Amino acid sequence: MSNTSNPALRCLPSIPQPPRHASERLHTNRAFTCRCGQPVFFRNSVCLACSAPLGYDPQRGLLIPLDPLPDQAADMALWQSAESTPHEGRYARCRNLNSAAACNWLIPLGDAASPEQDLCLSCRLTRRLPDLSIDSNAEWWGRIEIAKRRMLSSMLGMHLPVVPMADDPQQGLAFDILTSTDGTPIVTGHENGVITLDAEEADDPTRELRRAQLLEPYRTLLGHLRHEVGHYYWHRLVEHTDWLMAFRNEFGDEREDYRAALQRHYSQGPCADWSMRHVSAYASCHPWEDWAETWANYLHMTDTLDTAQSFGIDGERLELTYEPFTAEAFGDAGPDSAEFARLLNQWMQLTGVLNELSRSMGVADFYPFVLSAPAVRKLHLVHRIIETADARWNASEGYMA
Template sequence: MIPSPTTPRAFSCACGRPVFFRNSQCLACGRPLGYDAARGLLIALEPAPGRSGKGGWRQAGVPPRRARRYVRCANLDTAAACNWLLEPDEAQAGKTLCRCCRLTRTVPDLTQPNADVWWNRIEQAKRRLVSSLIGLELPVRPKTEDERGIAFDLLLAPPEGPGVITGHADGVITLDASEADDARREERRGSLGEPYRTLLGHLRHETGHYYWQLLVEPSHWIESCRVLFGDERQDYGEALQRHYASGPPADWGLHFVSAYASAHPWEDWAETWAHYLHLADTLDTARSFGLDGERVELSYERFGADTVADAGDADAAGFLQLINSWMELTGVLNELSRSMGVADFYPFVLSRPAVRKLHLVHRIIHDKTSR
């Protein structure tokens, strides 16, 4: 039996036709669609007139007395093209943006060429990220409403500079919005010798730094992280300078999920966090459509209980099923990519030390006591 996805990705309109996470309208029947983040569902909508005359929306096909009332995000009609819904309490509090759009503190300078297109692409990636974080029951609160929350500044360098540096600082994630330009991003990927570079990958990586501060730094997990990832108190600036000057160690693949992860323990954590979100969301998507690595006709040497035996995790079997399903699924997806003549779907090889780090990320994400 295929496990149920944590964050579902397969949906149907009220007319019975399939619709997808990013859709705002059913192409078959024309019904408007909206994403209910609290329930992890994309639903068909119908008008729900209110006593005040302001109207609203409710789920199509549900008896009016049982249907909750929604407001569509105000960014539906902007370049962001958001298809998320506001909950009744959010609308009653005077909010006009959904919980995902409220995380964006600064939008790109829309007077610059292509800025509206790039903003749209970034918000598409951010909505997928945030829906996964909500599905994993991680705290996702706007910094404007909670000082321990998160904010995204999507910036474009002015024509005469200086450039924008993507990074994280105390809950604020800055993203160079020009990363949404496919040609520029591919050029940077090639110049840096990276096998993989995407908007979603950037966002997942930078949220890793945020959740380190929120879930690891003030918790009992800090010592466990120092054992596996190293002591993060070593000089960060010097470590990055050394990495860019000399490159990763020759044997980085035996210890890290990526070459950049070898630069500093913080980057090792953030890269591992991003890879965990890659596998969690991809497996959720596959399972939503009836696919799972356990059913793939491909024989791999599976990671056994000895890989994480010293972790003290009573539920290690659940993680091992997850990682082994991932390895088998990506093996097939890589072959499918090669059949199309494109780059591998997952161009990485996971070593046992890297899997142990992924296991620790898994445990911290599912530890409710560290929230």
């Protein structure tokens, strides 16, 4: 399905909206500049113009040029921000920089003379790997880590708790990236803070075949990771909290038999009217999957808007007229309804244009989803829970306050 079937994109007179500065809502910056003045990008580890080494500081959300730290021991390789004074902005580079993962994330040192770890926060979350002596496994691992770093940078920008399971066995997060060694399929999923991902999902032909077989409009590594991490954050932010009843009111009762619901979905297919209540067909099988699909779509929306706004593209100023959502669409949901309506309307305008650009290239729609009113209310609840979590967690180290 495409956005053109959405009544929200009917051609109507444009409704003026007040001016807005991108910084009002930007969580994660995506536009960076090297000290030489040339643009550099989130995945870069070196400036292609001046060859300056670059690194991403996950605490500050910045891609920065680096200088070697002066007067360091011969067996150390420490760095400082090229724009900092000595003893400020000191870093080690991740051990996986020169591996297939090509990790450009930094390890902030603070007042320490040397790093306690030689892996960055993102790489420390990866608990198990396939046999990397097999070229395809190493290549797939690299693609998965690229997607994981993108996802984590957004979550850190939202001040969500990100802590390795090695540091917090009870509430931490870990990723197992696996391949089958005996023909038994690897099942992608989440359990008790561990996200298991079939590494073969990083093989484009395999993933496309699975997408077609399951009649999915969208299937990517980044989408998998965002969906599965949604299950993790349900346990951290919803279960055993005051949000549980609000969740049940919008998504349904998660105490419904999960295995039976999945078996019913795969044997009978989704209910005929799923698009009237859910963001995807798979979301209709159980409240937990509805949450994870909605969570993933919220991250799609916010990260894409952050990227667009970082580069000066503002959904409010595109030449597309449509019927906007209003705060009344979310019911009695608090004072942030108007803010979320503006965020959603920017998204609707931006994806309407991006879908047309995709069609100009003869490729699949950029955002092949239709947002019904119930799906929008669910997105709003995810937004509220994340915004509330921002006030409950200390993001300076990515750990619980």
